[in-house]
Amino acid sequence: MSNDQKNNGIFDKIWNLFSSIKLAVVVFSVISITSIVGTVIEQQAEPERNIKLLSKLFGDSFAPAAFHILDTLGFTDMFRSWWFLALLFIFASNLIVCSIERLPKILKVVREPIRPLAAEHLSALPIKKETVLKEQSGKVLEYASDILKRNGFRAAVRQEDGAVQLYGEKGRYSRVGVYVTHFSILLILAGAVIGMLFGFNASLQLMEGTASSVAYKSNGTTIPLGFQIRCDYFNADFYDNTDIPKAYRSRLTVLENGREIVKKEIDVNNPLRFKGITFYQASYGYAPGKDSVFEFKVTSKAGKKEDINVKFGETFTIPGTAVTGRVVDFSPALGADESGKLYTYSEMMNNPAAFVEFLERGAVKYRQWILVRYPQTWKVGDGIVEFTHLWGVQYTGLQVRKDPGVWIVYLGCLIMSVGLYASFFMNHARIWIQLKDEKGGTKVVIAGTANKNKLSFEHKIDKITNQLRVKGQR
């Protein structure tokens, strides 16, 4: 690897080390092995959790000591430890130095166009085929360049004394694929660093109907957003008759100086972006309060409809009748046990139910549980009372992120796909065809080289030879 002309100063030694594949594989190994430890030890966790884990591995007596050692070495938060970042830095330096070292040579090869070969070089090539065709070389030349074109080679022609040479190449630029891939890794790392330096990761819990102009980092720091975000509505949908969540949705509004700027309904794979800050639907929760509002769609038997919003205990009327109703009990998740006894099975709004008491002329007419998720419970004696939503008891859990580096990461990913494709699925193939007039025909020598996938290129040359033979017989 080292160049003999260079003096062997300390700088050169370091340079050579950083341009070597040996360092690369050592870094791969060290990152891998330390990462294994990082997946076993729970990261950023309470010390007790890891001590418990370690006591399973090493026994109770050794666990605290083992934990202490690992903690001192940074393994309890290793992916942010100085030595892991240093490893990534060495990895990046290795990529940069090896590219600076090798890329110029590769570019030189890439820039240099293919040239016709002298006969002795031609016969020394690894892939070589010979055949004899009946026509004169002038005739063969016509269709040979066509065949080459069909196979992806744009051929140039050179007349030699007594012979003609056709030559062409393809996939020249695939040679830089490896370096494109390396560069894309650097871009991704750079994007990650920019995100760490200039972005943040925070969270925010918003009750329905409330707004906030800040978010909170996990260490408790407050981050001003520069605008207000309000949750107008939150709902969790479940698959029929189960508690498997189907979708969580929040309707969010962005406010600036009290003016509504943007409204959007977000769900888990569909965040809201505003001024570089992204709000992701992450979680939700239940926090009952006195000011919550029961939303009903009431239809009387006569077909009169009305939307009704009432608080707990407040009275509403079924339109066009003297019947009134009021909510006297509520359960966020009403269930029944085997004996049919009702109980609340969860502290989340998995199956909200309102117990409504209906009165006529001051006397109780009937009482009924009305459930959001079960339309068969909406039918009451004097019409239909559809329980649509209980507003103001749930909060939406938002992940709030600003990451100015993410687009660089995405760009890196895109470039990486191009680089990987070029490095693994393309090759630089060169082909030479020499046509020499002989008695009663043309002697054809087909030769080629490929930097990768030599076997498949050999098949290709066989194919081209056959195409020439087929054409030559006609």
Next chain:
Amino acid sequence: MDSSLFFGIASIAYILAMVAYIVYLAFRKSTVGVIATTITTVGFVSHTIAFIMRWKEFYEIGRMGILRAIPLTNLYESLIFFVWCLILGYLIIEWKYKNRSFGAFITPIAGMALAFIDISGMDKNIHPLIPALQSNWLLAHVTMSFTAYATFAISFATALMYLVVTSENKKGAPYLFWTITLGIFVSVLVAMGIDFFVFRVAAGSPESFIKSYLFKATFRNSSAAVSVVSYAAAVAFIYIVWKYGLVLRNVITSFSISPSLLDDLTYKCIAVGFPIFTLGGLVFGAIWADQAWGRYWTWDPKETWSLITWFVYAFYLHARFLRGWRGTKISVLAVIGFVCTVFTYLGVNLLLSGLHSYGGG
């Protein structure tokens, strides 16, 4: 008729094919070889039908876009898909290289996956998608990951075969490495088979299976004697593999498989699998996580293990340019790479915790 019938046919076919390929390797009867190929093909066709049917069933239950209804959302479905990719890859290789001896090394990997499904009693029902999985990235991320896993599995088999064929010195490290690896692989397979016959378990989820049933009939038996005997048997078996390993070498060489062909095949599989894994597994996974959770990389165990696997294969690809690494050393790397792949795929879910739903059953 539903998909489970066709999955059943496929499973049985693959197990029979595994036996047939091993018999073929041992006795070299070409009729057996043709039978093995036929059974594998029948199994594959049945498997493909089953996969399409399950997709349709899932589509009808989930009532969502057809692309989101791809049945690849839990451990059972993903293992099944892995086997499908593996068999497809194997059939391509058999057809391209006109050589059936690889079958005896590749079909046991499929057999092991199927055995694991059956004895762990994992949930085979179709479940609707939780919100995080409702994304078009699911299709790209998961299919590409498992395609890559399958190519890695094949490279594992060919790398192991390379080591079998090239190591002559019984005291040398490569010989020790392959005999021990093969010995452990077969011991685990046999122990799982014993579990199956002793318990015929239905543990509900793979986690509870690992915790309460796996190897309970052998290594983890409540009686210390049985456990000790099991370990002794495994060690004895590994010793036998070590003692008579050269026989296997002669068998494989008699099929006119040259080491350079095996080396080339290992490289080709990894050269196809690595970019697919990088893109589908790591990049698409990161983009999806970014869309769903707002973080493209969180160093959770699944991500970290994918990265470890990626580094091992990156090591493999770079080591080919190091003097003295071609051949034996990089074959060892290919074997280690697949062990990491299996851990990324199963170990993380079953033994470590994380964000991914696979393993929850």
